[in-house]
Amino acid sequence: MAYIDYYKILGLNRSASAEDIKKAYRKLARKLHPDLNPNDKDAQQRFQELNEANEVLSDPEKRAKYDKFGENWEHGEEYEKAQQQYRQQQQAWGDQQTGGRTFFTEGDFSEDDFSDFFRSMFGSGFSQRTQSHGTRKYKGGDYQAELHLTMRQAMQTHQQTIAVDGKNIRITIPAGVEDGQKIRLSGYGQQGVNGGPNGDLYITFLIDEDAKFKRLGDDLYMQLTINLYTAVLGGDVTVTTIDGQQLKMKVQPGTQPGTKARLKGKGFPVYKKDGQAGDLYVTLNVRIPENLTQREKELFTLLSNIGQ
Amino acid sequence: MDNKKLLYSECIKIYNVDEAFIDSLEDSGLVSISTDEYNERFIEVEELADLEQFMRWYYDLNINVEGIEALYHMLDRVKAMQEELDRLQNEIRFYKSL
Numbered sequence: 483m484a485y486i487d488y489y490k491i492l493g494l495n496r497s498a499s500a501e502d503i504k505k506a507y508r509k510l511a512r513k514l515h516p517d518l519n520p521n522d523k524d525a526q527q528r529f530q531e532l533n534e535a536n537e538v539l540s541d542p543e544k545r546a547k548y549d550k551f552g553e554n555w556e557h558g559e560e561y562e563k564a565q566q567q568y569r570q571q572q573q574a575w576g577d578q579q580t581g582g583r584t585f586f587t588e589g590d591f592s593e594d595d596f597s598d599f600f601r602s603m604f605g606s607g608f609s610q611r612t613q614s615h616g617t618r619k620y621k622g623g624d625y626q627a628e629l630h631l632t633m634r635q636a637m638q639t640h641q642q643t644i645a646v647d648g649k650n651i652r653i654t655i656p657a658g659v660e661d662g663q664k665i666r667l668s669g670y671g672q673q674g675v676n677g678g679p680n681g682d683l684y685i686t687f688l689i690d691e692d693a694k695f696k697r698l699g700d701d702l703y704m705q706l707t708i709n710l711y712t713a714v715l716g717g718d719v720t721v722t723t724i725d726g727q728q729l730k731m732k733v734q735p736g737t738q739p740g741t742k743a744r745l746k747g748k749g750f751p752v753y754k755k756d757g758q759a760g761d762l763y764v765t766l767n768v769r770i771p772e773n774l775t776q777r778e779k780e781l782f783t784l785l786s787n788i789g790q
Numbered sequence: 791m792d793n794k795k796l797l798y799s800e801c802i803k804i805y806n807v808d809e810a811f812i813d814s815l816e817d818s819g820l821v822s823i824s825t826d827e828y829n830e831r832f833i834e835v836e837e838l839a840d841l842e843q844f845m846r847w848y849y850d851l852n853i854n855v856e857g858i859e860a861l862y863h864m865l866d867r868v869k870a871m872q873e874e875l876d877r878l879q880n881e882i883r884f885y886k887s888l
Contacts, residue, residue, distance in 0.1 A: 512851050517843050518861070662876035682839070691887065698884045
């Protein structure tokens with residue numbers, strides 16, 4: 483566990499007054515508060531550090547202890563371990579002597595204060611102080627999560643189970659979610675402070691690309707290769723949509739390569755609009771015959787001559 | 791939309807917040823408080839997330855109600871711009887993949 487310079491976090495030196503600390507905290511909190519920096523993990527991390535720094539330095543008792551041990555906090559931890567050992571020994575032996583106390587304590591802090599100091603610096607002490615000093619209920623922090631879906635999964639309303647904080651949550655994903663779209667699940671975030679409501683869980687959907695279909699909003703795009711004869715003479719081709727439907731599509735005689743055909747309502751489902759879907763655009767590519775037989779060559783030559 | 795409502799007096803009690811603060815948020819149009827036929831005041835449960843956010847800004851960050859109003863509208867714009875950015879990025883990815 484590395485030493486944390488709380489003064490550095492607040493941009494202050496060790497002689498800073500309580501008022502300086504309050505001002506520096508508020509100034510940085512306004513800059514780094516997660517409410518004002520949505521989706522900024524760096525700001526969130528720095529805000530946590532800032533809160534911890536403020537937790538210690540704004541409390542005269544904790545600050546005094548922090549200043550006293552400073553970078554040598556590890557020795558303090560050794561003291562505490564030794565102290566715990568001592569207490570266990572005292573209990574085991576039923577020893578009524580109290581001389582040990584003066585050996586382990588330095589200055590004027592008690593055993594309990596000493597362990598509180600470390601808890602407050604490195605973890606659970608933060609919430610304890612908040613609970614004992616504050617009476618206002620606060621909503622817990624929000625969680626951010628990402629969920630990968632294939633395009634085919636995203637086009638169907640379906641359920642998925644995700645693990646948050648060791649709990650499995652079953653969520654319904656509506657058809658039509660977009661890449662990068664975020665949904666909020668109320669109450670699935672961190673536990674509230676002082677009995678306040680839980681935070682929320684935000685899930686960002688990341689939709690993987692599909693090999694056959696490209697998506698733009700609610701419309702889908704695909705390529706379909708037709709043979710030269712259908713392109714020249716016209717005819718019917720079969721288009722397989724993303725949900726596996728086989729549709730017959732008419733190709734007009736004289737269709738040029740790159741021609742786009744629209745199949746209305748055969749695209750991606752519109753988010754939270756049951757029964758509505760975008761369109762499917764089919765770009766027609768024309769396959770030029772290769773390895774012609776002698777007969778085919780003769781016929782193409784004949785056509786070529788007619789055309790000239 | 792969720793039409794669940796919380797009694798205004800309960801809300802004050804739960805959040806241990808000044809009435810004057812919520813009233814000034816209402817005056818600024820940041821929260822809406824409805825009144826029923828018995829003159830009981832209510833806050834929509836849907837609005838509690840925003841209210842909690844305003845409380846954090848007011849009590850933790852020392853931002854006054856005018857500041858909250860400005861911030862709220864700015865964040866709304868940031869959110870809209872973020873959505874627009876996401877949409878445009880999706881479009882770029884689409885055209886690049888062609």
